[in-house]
Amino acid sequence: MNYWIFKSEPDEFGIDHLATAKKQTARWDGIRNYQARNNLRDNVKQHDRVLFYHSSCKQIGIAGTMEVVKAAYPDPAQFDAESKYYDAKSTADNPRWYCVDVRLLEKYPEVISTKSLKANPATADLSIFKQGRLSIAPVSAKQWKAVQDMLAD
DNA sequence: GCCAACGTTGGC
């Protein structure tokens, strides 16, 4: 089983959206970055665990955890001309973009702030801090555990 | 709302 961190702007889609969704399950779509897409399509598997990161908001940081309930499949939004994620260059035979389905595991009582994550040596090297644009990034088992341990503090 | 960083595009 692998660990990941997914980034989202909570104004668009935050952990509360997931918490109130049917079966607390939702499609994680709109990924339009190639490196993130490659991770998603090739490496994110069913039952993998995911940290939910809130970006560009008041409380930036990790808001909770999710489980991948369905591995990558073509993102329907890319074929929808009405969608802002529409991509005219993508075809059904050769889809460019992928999405997964996720289910809420745990909403943290407090968002674990970016500041505290950077202050902790075990989490300071999370790939999202090194590579800002990556909205789907791997997390090591050690980093995952370190994040869970920060809850207890 | 600003600005730095970085990914993508497009002309050569």
Place this chain on the structure above:
DNA sequence: GCCAACGTTGGC
């Protein structure tokens, strides 16, 4: 295939 210009992201 390089690289400048442009657009977007994301922290402050």
